[in-house]
Amino acid sequence: MDLQCFLCWRVALLLLLSPCGLQCMSVHVINRQPVHVVPGSDLVLKARIEQGPLESISTLTWERELETGPDPKRVTLATNVGRSIRYVGTRPNIFVKVDEKETTLEIKAYSDEDSGVYILTVKDHKGANTSAQCIVRIYEPVHHVSVSINVSHSSLVCGEAWGTDPHFSWLHEQVAISSTVGTVSKDGTTLIVTKTPFCGHFTCMVSNKLGHSSATYTAAPCETGGRGTTAAVVCLIFLLLFGGVLAFLLWRRRRHSNRGERLHEHLDAI
Incomplete structure (x- = not known):
């Protein structure tokens, strides 16, 4: 028992004398x-x-x-x-x-x-x-946004100078990127384009608490099937209208011609 008290007092003394301990x-x-x-x-x-x-x-x-x-x-x-x-x-x-x-x-x-x-x-x-x-x-606003292309990897890289806490997002033809166009990296700086052919306008938007800025990379114009179909439909409607007007004019001319012949026959009979 005396030994335990002695050890306790010794530990307490060491803690008090140590530079740290409880202090x-x-x-x-x-x-x-x-x-x-x-x-x-x-x-x-x-x-x-x-x-x-x-x-x-x-x-x-x-x-x-x-x-x-x-x-x-x-x-x-x-x-x-x-x-x-x-x-x-x-x-x-x-x-x-x-x-x-x-x-x-x-x-x-x-x-x-x-x-x-x-x-x-x-x-x-x-x-x-x-x-x-x-x-x-x-806290710095967004400055000097730029977009560069890595042709070998079919990807676009968005850069920003020194803005604080920049957030990146991508648009293709002013529409948010979908899986049919490509995938965006976790940090948002890189767009891997899977769309073929590689065409259209790709815009990188960078924003933070003080505003936003953007830059656009322009590839070759996209030729879509939808535009060709729309043009064909418009042409068909125009041809139908033109044909209808032409048929109406021919019918009207023929009608007037028949009325003239009947009037002439009636006068000869008198």
């Missing part, structure tokens, strides 16, 4: 990265703070630095000391909320200058810092 603080940004924000809307970043039973937060700081560049200078957005929030050299559109296990940073009317790497640093009561970061970029 390790961790910080995690909840947002899925990278975060893309539509210009003029609000940026909301959430982070979860996990701390041991003997841990307490001394200082909480949100900072931002450029994502790329030779000297990414950090800018302090807000600092929380205890229960108060102090703004340091920022616009009044930045708000910070601190709960027991979570903190939220909100920036109203997001603009391009707000893009970068956001760093959250939490300092505990012993002065140890724990950090987490998140990349934030501006």
Whole structure:
């Protein structure tokens, strides 16, 4: 029994003296990265703070630095000391909320200058810092859509420059692609054409939250049986109408001719 107590006290002492054990603080940004924000809307970043039973937060700081560049200078957005929030050299559109296990940073009317790497640093009561970061970029509209052809594989490839979260769709002669025309890849960028002959207008539509753009590849004109049948029917109707009019004119002329002959015979008899 004494041995068990001795072992328990020894384990507890090791946990207290260890750098972690029950006292390790961790910080995690909840947002899925990278975060893309539509210009003029609000940026909301959430982070979860996990701390041991003997841990307490001394200082909480949100900072931002450029994502790329030779000297990414950090800018302090807000600092929380205890229960108060102090703004340091920022616009009044930045708000910070601190709960027991979570903190939220909100920036109203997001603009391009707000893009970068956001760093959250939490300092505990012993002065140890724990950090987490998140990349934030501006949401870009769709740009420069193009369609190229891979002749050897009978496929069309749709490209887009740098729009955020582009969605691809295809049309053939302004109608959605069907199985008789071809199949579209899972990401929507490639159309494998199975239609023979390879003809008509193929349009790639690319869209996201800010709008859409398109590009069209034009192949040889399609000759369809339906058009030929329609033309034949029109010609037949025209011939029938023309024949009917001609027959009517001949009948009318013959009728007038017969009436003239009868009138002439009647006059001779008088």
